[in-house]
Amino acid sequence: MKQFSPSCERNKESILTVLQEVLPASGVVLEIGSGSGQHAAYFARALPQLEWQPSDVAENLPSIRAWRAEAGLPNLREPLLLDLFAEPWPVTSVQALVCINTVHIVSWPGVEKLFTGAGRLLASGAVMFVYGPYRYSTRPLEPSNEEFDRWLKARDAQSGVRLFEDVNALAHENGLMLAGDRAMPANNRSIWWIKK
Numbered sequence: 241m242k243q244f245s246p247s248c249e250r251n252k253e254s255i256l257t258v259l260q261e262v263l264p265a266s267g268v269v270l271e272i273g274s275g276s277g278q279h280a281a282y283f284a285r286a287l288p289q290l291e292w293q294p295s296d297v298a299e300n301l302p303s304i305r306a307w308r309a310e311a312g313l314p315n316l317r318e319p320l321l322l323d324l325f326a327e328p329w330p331v332t333s334v335q336a337l338v339c340i341n342t343v344h345i346v347s348w349p350g351v352e353k354l355f356t357g358a359g360r361l362l363a364s365g366a367v368m369f370v371y372g373p374y375r376y377s378t379r380p381l382e383p384s385n386e387e388f389d390r391w392l393k394a395r396d397a398q399s400g401v402r403l404f405e406d407v408n409a410l411a412h413e414n415g416l417m418l419a420g421d422r423a424m425p426a427n428n429r430s431i432w433w434i435k436k
């Protein structure tokens with residue numbers, strides 16, 4: 241039931257540092273693609289002023305529930321079944337959206353769903369945060385991400401490390417203005433936008 245992700249253990253602290261800076265002082269944070277549920281438990285404990293709403297496709301909900309049960313935190317909500325492709329989404333309004341290591345996993349139409357959903361759900365001034373590997377038209381992809389991209393595509397031809405400029409254009413089309421893009425350990429990025 242309870243899955244363990246080594247990468248979550250490695251990146252949770254550095255992601256938390258950015259979240260502490262960019263998330264609002266209160267409100268509900270929707271996490272899309274919560275995976276094991278480790279990040280949800282860690283962030284909810286570290287950010288008690290926020291309500292953490294994990295979500296994922298059905299197969300991951302048991303692990304998220306197990307991490308939630310163990311954490312026993314009042315601000316960590318029962319995970320929602322949220323498949324980017326299944327509309328309507330089971331939420332109508334949240335104060336922030338967080339999506340970690342998922343943009344390179346889902347197909348490009350899935351990324352489009354993520355950003356149209358963010359544009360629909362977020363009120364003016366709300367933040368959308370993503371974390372993961374990105375390529376940039378202005379510089380070569382790092383060798384580690386080149387290799388990761390090949391691995392991803394061999395597994396699923398529709399996945400892959402996304403071009404920042406494509407993702408940012410999609411965000412812009414959905415009323416999200418770039419607010420930050422920060423280098424993170426292991427050639428990852430934290431990128432966030434503010435809804436107009």
Ligand SMILES: C[S@@+](CC[C@H](N)C(=O)[O-])C[C@H]1O[C@@H](n2cnc3c(N)ncnc32)[C@H](O)[C@@H]1O
Nearest residue numbers: 245273274275297322323324325340341342345
């Ligand atoms: C690499 S995992 C990242 C999980 C977690 N955020 C982390 O950092 O460990 C990618 C996540 O995307 C989720 N995912 C894939 N397709 C999805 C979809 N159509 N809708 C919502 N989530 C999806 C997977 O279930 C998985 O939890």
